[in-house]
Amino acid sequence: MKYINGGITSPQGFKAAGVACGIRKKGKKDLALVYSEVPAQAAAVYTLNKFQAAPLQITKEHLQDGIAQAIVVNSGIANACMGEQGLKAAKEMAQITAEALQIKAEDVVVASTGVIGIPLPMDLISNGIKEASGALSFNGGTDAAEAIRTTDTTTKEVACQLEIAGKTVTIGAMAKGSGMIHPNMATMLGFITTDASIESKCLQKVLQRATDATFNMISVDGDTSTNDMVVILANGLADNPTITTESEYLKDFEAAIVEVCTILARMIAQDGEGATKLIEVEVAGAKSLEDARKGAKAICASNLVKAAIFGEDANWGRIVTALGYSGAEVDPHNVDVYIGDLLVAQKGTGLAFDEDRAKQILKEKEVKLKVDLNLGEARAKAWGCDLTYDYVKINADYRS
CATH class of the missing domain: 3.10.20.340 (ArgJ beta chain, C-terminal domain)
Structure with missing residues (x-):
């Protein structure tokens, strides 16, 4: 495995964008969009907080078939503890994204982060999604990483490559997290992309084990948030032999995922609110x-x-x-x-x-x-x- 400069758009077939739609102050980017040119195998892990935010509930429904093609994220407002209004807003985010990208709403992952108990301004969100869909780029990873930040002082990105059966497989990722960070996840969002070909159920096991060893081992302040989520999309464009639970390539692939998650986890801990060490x-x-x-x-x-x-x-x-x-x-x-x-x-x-x-x-x-x-x-x-x-x-x- 070797590290490369890049992030969420480093693997083949992934585009991203980050725009300022007006949720956060001073024109800060606050809406991110990640898109795979083809449907991808998908897996996710979620916060153990019982007050799970609406985006998590919708994402769980959408990932029941293990397939996704896009991720939409807003920062500034968590869309948590908003009842039916929050669920409706999360569904609308997915629907607007699907229409803009001409994909199924069920193939859209939805995430939010920010202040709890405030309704999402759907007019701003809608305009932001449309703007982001037009700005999607193979070089848009850093803009997306910027748009998911809240109290983070820096963007958090990483990318690496490894060889699987003579094929180059790339893994890219971005995360946010600075406060309300505690084991069993934190106020963090993590998004991982890869062009590896891997079965969805195998991908879920890899992500869960990697999360247990990394994101579930960080703590800033002892608080576990309502919105934490880590999602991975694998679109198969590297054309490697499909990785299964019995595959000889599973060990190397999982080791790379763990390493990527470790780097992001350390970045989150290091960027803890007010931290000096x-x-x-x-x-x-x-x-x-x-x-x-x-x-x-x-x-x-x-x-x-x-x-x-x-x-x-x-x-x-x-x-x-x-x-x-x-x-x-x-x-x-x-x-x-x-x-x-x-x-x-x-x-x-x-x-x-x-x-x-x-x-x-x-x-x-x-x-x-x-x-x-x-x-x-x-x-x-x-x-x-x-x-x-x-x-x-x-x-x-x-x-x-």
């Missing part, structure tokens, strides 16, 4: 992958750990405290804790360590924490960011 937590030596993930997520999500990282305080007691309530199987007398490469606790007991060295590690833009449970072979990583004064400022006036 990316935190990577690794739990090793666990009896099971589930235990490793529980431990890593609990440490990464701890506000006390995040605040200590912001304050550059090597307070390892907060790390083991979070581990202790994580639900993972732990022997407190067997746990080693590292800040960077500095061992600060061994067998559950604090060591005399170089505080100045610890301070230097915690000054870095990326801080790595490692906990070894010394119980087994399983390991997992989670990603998050420090908790800063600016996080409160951003969220204190989010609607203004």
